[in-house]
Amino acid sequence: MIKLIATDCDETLLSSDRTIHERNKKAIKKAQDMGIKVIIATGRGPYQLFNILEEIDIEKEDRYSVLCNGGLIMDNMSKKIVDSSPIKYDKAMEISDYCKNLGIHFEIYTDKHCIISPNGNKIFGNYDGDIYKFVEDPKKEDFIKDEIIIKVLLKNHNLNYLMSLEEDIARICDWDVSISYSSDIYMEINRKNVNKANAIKKICKHYGISMNEVLSIGDNYNDKEMLEEAGYSAAVQNAHLLLKDVSKYTTKANNNEGAVGEAIEKFVFDKKQQK
DSSP: OOEEEEEEEIIIIBBBTTTTOOHHHHHHHHHHHHEEEEEEEESOOGEEEOTTHHHHHHOOOOOOOEEEEEEEEEEETTOOEEEOOOOHHHHHHHHHHHHHHHEEEEEEESSSSSEEETTTTOSSOOOOTEEEEOOGGGOOOGGGGOOEEEEEEEEEEOOHHHTTTTTHHHHHHHTTTEEETTTEEEEEOOOOOOOOHHHEEEEEEHOOOOOEEEEEEEOGGGGHHHHHHEEEEEOOSOOOHHHHSSSEEOOOOOOTHHHHHHHHOOOOOOOIGOO
């Protein structure tokens, strides 16, 4: 029996325009009315959630979010970080130097800010200056030393190129590293053994439930472990083939059509699936 639902955000819960499909909202509300706990498990930082928690009504007591691919667990009500798995400052700076030499867009996610070094690459869109700090050389920014570095990120529109850098990054980090990919343009780097599944296990322990009682829903490589280890799992239609292979179900709907709602309908509301 499902007692907790964990859903990814981008390209899963969220439509391409960053809204939440009504089918998703209705299914999540009905599941919560049944006493099922709902959490998000995302690569986003705590300052990038905007109104997501409010829209699906999980901004309440004793509810948590898995952030930065499992590097952080946040209390949804107080916004306090209750668990973290930081990257060493010197390793983050070494990766920064590596990216600068190659001209690769580089970002550092801390508990308070997202530090961006474009390294010659074009930047599009509007950024909140209180959250996003554009810097030429992170080593020259003393404030970073006072913050918890949770993950670092490389951006390039050639995913195969990013994948070719894995061994270099692992070597820089003395192999104490977890590498995943998202949105087909990001290499996401966390401490070894940091992933969404391991963070969800911590939340399950708090609630006294097992991973066999979890439904996980995702689309990309940074969702792989939680889809593999949950008792129930669904890859959305727009997910990578690998994610469909490791999931127990692939939705007919994509992220623009209420795929999360479909997965909840199948596994939670269809009593045949609970047997």
